[in-house]
Amino acid sequence: MTPFFICNFGVMNHRLHTILLYVLGLMTLMPGISFARDRSVDSATINRVWDYYGTFVNGTESEENNVYMVYSFGTKRRNFSLFLIPTMYSIAKGDREYIGEAYCKLNFRNINDYSLKRQVVSGTIPSHRSVMPTMFEMLTPNLYNTQIYPDKLLSPFHRTNRFFYKYRMKYEGRYAYIIFRPRSANTQLVNGQAYIDRQTGRILSVEFAGKFDMISFTVSATMDQNKLHSVLPTECHTESTFKFMGNIVNSRFEAYYNCPVTLPDSIDDKVDQELIEKLRPRALTEEEQAIYEKRRMEDEAISNDSTPDRYRKLRHIAWDIIGDNMVNSLHASSSNVSLRISPLLNPLYMGYSHSKGVSYKLNIGLRYAWNKHRYLSLEPNLGYSFKIKQFYYHLPLRMTYNPKRNGYAEISWGNGNRINNGTLYETYRKLKHDSLASMPDYRDEYVQIVNNIEAFDWLEIMGGINYHRRSSTAKDEMRSVGLPDEYRSFAPMLTIKLTPWRNGPTLTANYERSIKNILRANLSYERWEFDAVYRYKAQSVRILNLRLGTGFYTHRSTDYFVDFTNFRDENLPSGWDDDWTGQFQLIDPRWYNESNYYLRSHVSYDSPLLVLSWLPLLGPNIETERFYLSAMSIQHTRPYFEIGYGIKTRYLSAAVFSSFLNTKFNRIGCKFTVELFRRW
Numbered sequence: 001m002t003p004f005f006i007c008n009f010g011v012m013n014h015r016l017h018t019i020l021l022y023v024l025g026l027m028t029l030m031p032g033i034s035f036a037r038d039r040s041v042d043s044a045t046i047n048r049v050w051d052y053y054g055t056f057v058n059g060t061e062s063e064e065n066n067v068y069m070v071y072s073f074g075t076k077r078r079n080f081s082l083f084l085i086p087t088m089y090s091i092a093k094g095d096r097e098y099i100g101e102a103y104c105k106l107n108f109r110n111i112n113d114y115s116l117k118r119q120v121v122s123g124t125i126p127s128h129r130s131v132m133p134t135m136f137e138m139l140t141p142n143l144y145n146t147q148i149y150p151d152k153l154l155s156p157f158h159r160t161n162r163f164f165y166k167y168r169m170k171y172e173g174r175y176a177y178i179i180f181r182p183r184s185a186n187t188q189l190v191n192g193q194a195y196i197d198r199q200t201g202r203i204l205s206v207e208f209a210g211k212f213d214m215i216s217f218t219v220s221a222t223m224d225q226n227k228l229h230s231v232l233p234t235e236c237h238t239e240s241t242f243k244f245m246g247n248i249v250n251s252r253f254e255a256y257y258n259c260p261v262t263l264p265d266s267i268d269d270k271v272d273q274e275l276i277e278k279l280r281p282r283a284l285t286e287e288e289q290a291i292y293e294k295r296r297m298e299d300e301a302i303s304n305d306s307t308p309d310r311y312r313k314l315r316h317i318a319w320d321i322i323g324d325n326m327v328n329s330l331h332a333s334s335s336n337v338s339l340r341i342s343p344l345l346n347p348l349y350m351g352y353s354h355s356k357g358v359s360y361k362l363n364i365g366l367r368y369a370w371n372k373h374r375y376l377s378l379e380p381n382l383g384y385s386f387k388i389k390q391f392y393y394h395l396p397l398r399m400t401y402n403p404k405r406n407g408y409a410e411i412s413w414g415n416g417n418r419i420n421n422g423t424l425y426e427t428y429r430k431l432k433h434d435s436l437a438s439m440p441d442y443r444d445e446y447v448q449i450v451n452n453i454e455a456f457d458w459l460e461i462m463g464g465i466n467y468h469r470r471s472s473t474a475k476d477e478m479r480s481v482g483l484p485d486e487y488r489s490f491a492p493m494l495t496i497k498l499t500p501w502r503n504g505p506t507l508t509a510n511y512e513r514s515i516k517n518i519l520r521a522n523l524s525y526e527r528w529e530f531d532a533v534y535r536y537k538a539q540s541v542r543i544l545n546l547r548l549g550t551g552f553y554t555h556r557s558t559d560y561f562v563d564f565t566n567f568r569d570e571n572l573p574s575g576w577d578d579d580w581t582g583q584f585q586l587i588d589p590r591w592y593n594e595s596n597y598y599l600r601s602h603v604s605y606d607s608p609l610l611v612l613s614w615l616p617l618l619g620p621n622i623e624t625e626r627f628y629l630s631a632m633s634i635q636h637t638r639p640y641f642e643i644g645y646g647i648k649t650r651y652l653s654a655a656v657f658s659s660f661l662n663t664k665f666n667r668i669g670c671k672f673t674v675e676l677f678r679r680w
Contacts, residue, residue: 045176048201067106073091074249074251079246099123099125102120138240160540161540164186164188166181175204180193180208184619191210207221216240219238234256340364340366359384377400380395392414396410410448411449418442441472450465451464462494468489468563472486488519489523490514505532505546524556529552534546549600564598568592587659595636596635601631622649626655642657642659643658652676
């Protein structure tokens with residue numbers, strides 16, 4: 001049998017050789033376009049593209065650019081759930097087609113720092129609200145950066161992402177098409193082609209498609225011909241389809257840069273259709289004109305409606321104001337005052353952790369500004385843990401007097417977990433003469449007053465006062481056994497933060513000493529803490545987080561209620577970019593208050609397309625993966641370890657953790673928070 005296979009392989013090899021020669025002959029006859037087979041030429045061309053920004057554009061001066069945008073939405077299918085999607089409330093009822101226009105000023109400082117200011121708006125969207133704001137980001141692709149848009153889509157034109165893409169060339173003399181596609185289907189990658197100048201590597205135009213946040217999209221852009229501004233497009237067209245829970249919404253966004261008319265800076269978000277008509281760089285299409293005409297006829301019908309004005313106003317309040325702000329953030333501002341309230345029904349503010357169970361939170365922001373260098377802000381954080389059945393609050397009132405040097409004075413009031421203490425527990429049982437007695441928990445309320453200033457670029461100093469009031473949930477019970485029903489502490493504190501190296505770790509030292517008999521304080525202590533945090537950003541949005549810390553008491557008047565600054569339980573879980581990398585997920589919350597000292601370390605590593613991202617079904621939806629490793633040593637406890645693995649998808653962030661006591665398995669648990677529409 002072996003000779004047969006060898007002989008057969010030889011015949012097949014001869015036939016394959018003949019076919020290849022035939023194909024190559026046809027390719028040489030194709031005029032103007034050929035597929036490159038010279039790998040050295042391919043490498044030289046793609047390297048010029050990767051090097052273009054650093055060679056020709058780096059150091060571009062800041063400039064202002066006038067931009068005209070026109071966008072439309074067509075609802076192919078919708079149901080009641082569309083009302084609950086952030087920013088979609090405005091188009092969830094009424095007409096199925098909407099149009100909007102905006103004339104903006106682009107402040108371009110560099111490739112990673114630019115902003116758009118709406119000056120004139122028009123359209124049929126109710127109250128000219130922002131719908132699908134993430135789509136507006138897709139009108140200014142950042143092709144030469146690691147990510148094409150903020151926090152999404154790895155660019156095929158950045159050298160560090162070359163391992164995620166496959167490239168192919170088609171040549172047209174001095175110019176060429178680069179055709180790119182992902183090595184693995186994933187929501188962070190795109191496919192398409194770019195038309196480039198082979199001599200410089202400059203991208204002249206680009207087309208690409210992908211999927212992100214329930215949106216399938218295609219983008220086509222023509223880049224600026226000015227070499228210094230070639231990172232910006234002159235035109236950009238984006239078409240998308242949004243699908244979620246049976247809803248299907250099609251949209252089209254167009255942006256035209258370098259518009260000739262410059263408006264005064266004093267014009268800000270002005271509704272003026274007549275002015276927009278004068279500023280348009282192109283005429284509206286028949287479909288766009290039809291949407292405007294339909295709205296005009298509807299407005300005429302409403303003006304002739306016999307319904308009393310008070311009922312129309314009541315309907316407007318009920319639907320467009322109350323309903324909209326139930327699912328969208330409330331924003332209101334004037335020349336000095338601004339208000340922001342997170343939506344009441346937004347799933348982003350729900351999460352789950354092993355120790356807290358399901359929790360919900362609400363954020364509020366209020367600011368009064370005298371000028372850009374001095375302002376007063378109040379940003380309450382409120383939440384409720386359903387497992388612990390406790391309401392949490394943190395109310396910081398801050399006066400910023402030197403934002404350049406992070407100078408501020410702040411007073412904050414809040415509460416922590418209901419806590420207990422092992423030593424106090426044993427004392428209670430002895431006094432009760434019952435070894436199985438269950439002692440009531442203590443509530444923990446605190447007030448902190450601090451002043452912070454960055455003395456130098458590498459030195460930040462914060463001084464202030466901490467005041468804690470821990471009161472029993474059953475005061476009469478504690479008095480009956482002769483134990484205090486309240487424990488109070490009043491402690492001046494000083495924190496010094498050092499950043500001696502520009503891209504190195506941040507070092508923090510914290511000192512706090514309690515003083516008795518001030519504001520009925522009955523606890524005294526002296527505490528030191530030291531912390532080092534290092535965040536290293538590697539290629540292709542890979543991040544290595546390192547943290548090492550220790551803390552100890554040099555004096556304590558009682559064994560009850562130790563309270564560290566850097567070693568404490570966070571009340572409410574947050575999203576992927578919170579403090580997951582500096583917290584223990586599975587320990588008993590009492591451990592934070594039991595020991596005279598602690599030693600802790602944390603390591604986490606973030607990366608797109610790491611392990612599970614390459615799987616056929618789950619992988620395409622995974623944006624980032626993370627590995628965790630944490631270790632801890634405290635008094636009366638063997639060395640403790642936690643390892644974990646987490647993923648971030650468009651829907652949620654989730655992680656699984658395992659804990660070990662002295663290398664012996666202890667328990668397993670999970671944590672997740674909702675990521676749905678977080679970038680909206």
